[in-house]
Amino acid sequence: MDHQRVHPNGAPAGDLEMGHHAVVYPPLPAQPAQPVNQERLGGHHPDNWGGNDANTLLVVATLITTLTYQLGTSIPGGYWQQDVPRSPQDNTVMYLAGDPIMRDLHRPRYYVFMGASWVGFASSMMMTLSLLVRMPVASRHVRWSFVVAYSSLVLTFVVSQPKTHLSLDIIMWAAVLAFLWIIISLHPDRRARVIQDLCCSGRDN
Known part of the structure; x- marks a missing residue:
């Protein structure tokens, strides 16, 4: 009997009626929001001229x-x-x-x-x-x-x-x-x- 691993948020894979069993992974940990670096993205501080x-x-x-x-x-x-x-x-x-x-x-x-x-x-x-x-x-x-x-x-x-x-x-x-x-x-x-x-x-x- 085959076991197929799928992500809990993904679409079900395989055919359960044919004897395939899906093994669900645990949910992935939430990624913390990374602060946006304005200078790295080419932006400018809002108090500068470039913020206009x-x-x-x-x-x-x-x-x-x-x-x-x-x-x-x-x-x-x-x-x-x-x-x-x-x-x-x-x-x-x-x-x-x-x-x-x-x-x-x-x-x-x-x-x-x-x-x-x-x-x-x-x-x-x-x-x-x-x-x-x-x-x-x-x-x-x-x-x-x-x-x-x-x-x-x-x-x-x-x-x-x-x-x-x-x-x-x-x-x-x-x-x-x-x-x-x-x-x-x-x-x-x-x-x-x-x-x-x-x-x-x-x-x-």
């Missing part, structure tokens, strides 16, 4: 693109409504209708403003394209695109304000750029330590 959802970042990139487009087409000061002659007796035109007032009266500030708006527009579009082609959220390309686009919004805002020094505006933009890169690139523990050192160093002295 790609769809959420895509919405943010689209909003930045819209803002930079509106800024580039709405220059502070507006445009000349009509031709402005050099003098009442002179027929030559000093300012043409439709030209940006900021370009004619504050040329360096105008070029910084337009450069920041174009760079922000291009960076936000690059970030949108990168996310659409499924580039990893934590990649350096996506992070840099976000930092440059977001900081460019700050630069266009401060440059558009009257009676501000242009060099201070650029220094403020560089500080915002560095701060954003620290926020999204460092590990949460190291990030908190760096921010604490920057904020409390003067207080300790």
Whole structure:
């Protein structure tokens, strides 16, 4: 007489009517759940930049693109409504209708403003394209695109304000750029330590 061994959870094997007897194994011990290692699976800590959802970042990139487009087409000061002659007796035109007032009266500030708006527009579009082609959220390309686009919004805002020094505006933009890169690139523990050192160093002295 043959004996056939089967697992208790498996389908019955053999034909019991033909004289085959099934010997049932004892149930297998339950395997403990193994903790999932996020770094080993290519994941990221939820407090890191890589923990963000790609769809959420895509919405943010689209909003930045819209803002930079509106800024580039709405220059502070507006445009000349009509031709402005050099003098009442002179027929030559000093300012043409439709030209940006900021370009004619504050040329360096105008070029910084337009450069920041174009760079922000291009960076936000690059970030949108990168996310659409499924580039990893934590990649350096996506992070840099976000930092440059977001900081460019700050630069266009401060440059558009009257009676501000242009060099201070650029220094403020560089500080915002560095701060954003620290926020999204460092590990949460190291990030908190760096921010604490920057904020409390003067207080300790």
